[in-house]
Amino acid sequence: MEVLTSFTFIIVAxxxxxxxxxxxxxxxxxxxxxxxxxxDAVGHATFPGIVVAFMLIGVKETYTLALGAVLFGVIAFLTIQMITNHSKVTLDGALALVLSSFFGLGMALMSFVQGNPDFEGTQGLNDYIFGQAAYMLRSDVYLITAASVISLFILAAFYTQIRIYIFDxxxxxxxxxxxxxxxxxxxxxTILLISVGLKAVGAILIVNLLIAPAVIGQLWSSRFSIVLLIAGVSGAFAAFTGTYISTAGENIATGPAIILxxxxxxxxxxxxxxxGIIRRSIYKRRMGGGAS
Known part of the structure; x- marks a missing residue:
């Protein structure tokens, strides 16, 4: 109970x-x-945007770093589109090229900044690779809340059009x-949520926060609205549980705990x-028995 009432846990959770x-x-x-x-490709591609934003302003300011991440996320997507539309490279190949190239650029810039005496206060930039939710501030929560509200509002406003577009x-x-x-x-x-979520779970793990809840939702229902709700609730539950485990335990990072x-x-x-596998197996056995 002490964990549940601690200020750090409340902020991070x-x-x-x-x-x-x-x-x-x-x-x-x-x-x-x-x-x-x-x-996944966009998530990795946002990392150099964070480093470049830090190089330009010289401080780890939450909103500016997120803006740099958004900008490079858009550039990465446009690069993917350009490669697939104007070359014989397939989408899978374009994703691999952009992911590795942009993330490699981010690591190179990171090495340059850390070894350069002209840049101070570089500690903490590595957290955007694997995430470090334990060091989230109120400003981070405000940014995440704003981005989430905007994203969900847009989703609600275009819900019918998006549903039709997806299925037909x-x-x-x-x-x-x-x-x-x-x-x-x-x-x-998508890019907006990836950019604001890097500090929490990192560029490498952020894609799991997008894909795993969707898989869970689709396994439990076929109705689009219900799938969305299950995905959101399962993600929030995992976030709460993972944050509690990392706060109550020792030497357990929050991001990986949430993903696990x-x-x-x-x-x-x-x-x-x-x-799921068990229910489908039972159904097949019943159908097989009925046919015999």
């Missing part, structure tokens, strides 16, 4: 739960659209829905959910 709830819902759209790996792009175009605009909206809210909790929920759902 609030930030991670809000991020995971919004990330789970937005990530579900990307997964259903078959663009989950784009989120041809009908969507026929119905007068701008598919390019829908794709841009999905991209914007989320992965455990996904594994349980994979076996026990209505669309």
């Amino acid at each position: 609030a930030g991670t739960m809000i991020l995971a709830f919004a990330g789970g819902m937005v990530g579900t759209i990307s997964v259903m659209k078959g663009q989950s790996l784009i989120g 792009p041809v009908f969507s175009r026929t119905a007068g829905i701008n598919n390019t605009l829908m794709n841009f909206i999905i991209l914007v809210i 909790t989320l992965s455990l929920l996904m594994a349980l759902s994979l076996f026990c959910a209505p669309k």
Whole structure:
């Protein structure tokens, strides 16, 4: 109980739960659209944006670093689009190229900054690789809350159009829905959440916060609205549990604890959910028995 009432736990839990709830819902759209790996590439590509923003202002200011991450996330996506549209490189190849190139650039810039006496206060930039939610501040929570509210508001405003676009792009175009605009909206809210979530779970683990809740939601339901809700709630639950484990335990990082909790929920759902292995196996046996 002492952990639950501590100021540090409240701040970290609030930030991670809000991020995971919004990330789970937005990530579900990307997964259903078959663009989950784009989120992975963009997540890695945002890291050099953080380092460049630090190099320009000289201090680790939350909002400026997030802006740098957003900018490089957009550049990464546009690079992916350019490669796939103007070359014979497949989407998988473009994602691999952008992910490795941008993340390599970030690591190179990081090495340069840390070894340069002209830059001071570089401690903590490495946290954006693997995440360090334990050092979240009120300003980080405010930023995450603002980004999450904006993303969920946009999702709610274009809910019907996005749903139609995901399940039937041809009908969507026929119905007068701008598919390019829908794709841009999905991209914007995804990059926004990735950028503000880097400090919590890091560039490497952020994609799990987008994909795993979506998988859980789809295993438990086929209704789009219910899948979104389950994804958001499962993400928030994993964030709360992971934050509690890392706060109550010793030498347990918050980001990995959240991801491991989320992965455990996904594994349980994979076996026990209505669309899971056990339920499907029972259904097949019953159908086989009835046929015989």
